[in-house]
Amino acid sequence: MKTRRDVFQAIADPTRRAILLLLATQSMTAGAIAANFNTARPTVSKHLQILTECELLKQEQSGREIHYHINAHKMKELADFLEPFRQMWDDRFNKLEAVMKKYKSKK
């Protein structure tokens, strides 16, 4: 059976994508992350749990606080992160090629 939490499911949610963006350059505590959202703290905790379960985030204990940071290895592994963007350009360029071939043969 497939695991319940797959990476696609994790990044399908706008709040979770916003959390990933927030953590792109720094590690933060759950409280500091929650302060960036209007949603209730438990909701943010749930999102953090999902992101941690699918290994996009890592927890790090520092003193009494737990800091969340991006698991760069997993993000890199997630080539799918770039795939929709790549696909969009690939489609555009395929069209460019088709348009210009037609243009060339018309001349």
Add this chain to the structure above:
Amino acid sequence: MNKKTRVTAEEGKPELFITREFDLPVNLLFKAHVEPELLQEWMGTTVLKFDGKKHGSYEIETKDHKGQVAFRAHGVFHDFVPNQKITRTFEMLGSPIGVQLEFMEFEPLTNDTSKLTIHSVFKSLERRNQLLMYPFEPGINMAHNRLQEVVNKLK
């Protein structure tokens, strides 16, 4: 020939590279980027202004299927060398991504093939990442539609 479009976005760098090889001579590849009617055809945008020269500027707009303006973008040409390179700014109006600096290089590979390299530089890493996530929206809708179909069959 590797015809696949490649996107390289290194971790921690506010820039990205898009490369693609074309089954077209370099002059036609360049033309596709500077003739408004052609640009319109493959980009699906309306060209409002296009002054293709050093210190010239351009303005484009895209409409959604209802005919509403989905987005407008503009920029200026810092450098414009036919069949070789275009250095320009690009900014989607009202978008948090802000202005990008784009270095576009057009290279001949053979008489009939060519290569395009776009090097985009952003103000910050967050802004680059935001752009990379931008096309997720339609993809997600498609996934949701498919999910809906599957669920409907179960009913």
